[in-house]
Amino acid sequence: xxxxxxxxxxxxxxxxxxxxxxxxxxxxxxxxxxxxxxxxxxxxxxxxxxxxxxxxxxxxxxxxxxxxxxxxxxxxxxxxxxxxxxxxxxxxxxxxxxxxxxxxxxxxxxxxxxxxxxxxxxxxxxxxxxxxxxxxxxxxxxxxxxxxxxxxxxxxxxxxxxxxxxxxxxxxxxxxxxxxxxxxxxxxxxxxxxxxxxxxxxxxxxxxxxxxxxxxxxxxxxxxxxxxxxxxxx
Numbered sequence: 677x678x679x680x681x682x683x684x685x686x687x688x689x690x691x692x693x694x695x696x697x698x699x700x701x702x703x704x705x706x707x708x709x710x711x712x713x714x715x716x717x718x719x720x721x722x723x724x725x726x727x728x729x730x731x732x733x734x735x736x737x738x739x740x741x742x743x744x745x746x747x748x749x750x751x752x753x754x755x756x757x758x759x760x761x762x763x764x765x766x767x768x769x770x771x772x773x774x775x776x777x778x779x780x781x782x783x784x785x786x787x788x789x790x791x792x793x794x795x796x797x798x799x800x801x802x803x804x805x806x807x808x809x810x811x812x813x814x815x816x817x818x819x820x821x822x823x824x825x826x827x828x829x830x831x832x833x834x835x836x837x838x839x840x841x842x843x844x845x846x847x848x849x850x851x852x853x854x855x856x857x858x859x860x861x862x863x864x865x866x867x868x869x870x871x872x873x874x875x876x877x878x879x880x881x882x883x884x885x886x887x888x889x890x891x892x893x894x895x896x897x898x899x900x901x902x903x904x905x906x907x908x909x910x
Contacts, residue, residue, distance in 0.1 A: 688728050690840045694899060695724025697847045698906070705854055705907060756886030759879070760825045766875035767820035770838070773865070773872040774814035777845060780861050781806030784852075802852050806865075809845050813838060813872070832883045835876055839892060842873030843899045850903025863904060870900020 699720025703713035784803045788795060816838050823830050846869040853862040873896030881890040 684732070687732075688725070690843060691724035691728035692721045693724070693844060694847055695727070696721035697844075697851065698902070699723075701847075701851050701854055701906060704851075754885060755827060756882045759882040759886075760827060762875075762879040762882045763820050763823070763827070763830060766872070766879040767817040769868070769875045770813050770842075770872045771817040771821075773842065773845070773868040774810045774812075774817060776861075776865050776868050777806045777813070778810035780849070780858060780865050781810060783858055783861065787858075799857070802848055802857070805845070805848055809841055809869075812841060827883065830883070832880055835880055839873050839876045839880065839896070842869045842876060843896060845869035846873065846896075846900045846903045850907060853904065854907030866900050866903045870896055870903070873900070 696717050697720070700713050700717035703716060708716075781803050784799060784806065788799050788803060816835070820830055846866045849862045849865040849869065853859050853866065874893045877892035877896055878890060880892070
């Protein structure tokens, strides 16, 4: 899959997944059981798909008119000045977020093991994702830190998935926060994963020539803010 197609795919998956999770979490906060909230939350998934489709159509029309919105879609384009510094900064933030995710996942696993039956199966999803994200993001961060200034060791297209993983981590941490699972630590994890997503998006934007507006940076910040605000306000 080309870099452009990869980005489009991850944007689509991200919009649908985040839409479903947001509505699901709202329903859970209102007192619905998981089995009661899962199906109605598909409304959120559908809304996410509509948002993606609308944005995709609008972007194509504006690009056809000569306006640059999202930056170049060519990973082979000449990186903008400061791309290497942006990658290293993103790697450091990503490494910190990975470490936080590992700690939170381990503590959740400890608390889960201490629970008496029946144990919430949703907690297993949170634990599994925290550990997967920690290993994945940590490995990618170390690879960037070991790369040369020529950026040849960095697979930019692969980081589209890392960006989405950061957003998903923020949303799931917000779900855990709303359920009073290690609330302070999950607020920290939301903030760090959102910051990591923004840093990765900025590095990708510079890597691809720094043209257009880095909307993915704003999207990462918005998702992280909503993940904390929703449980507090609802």
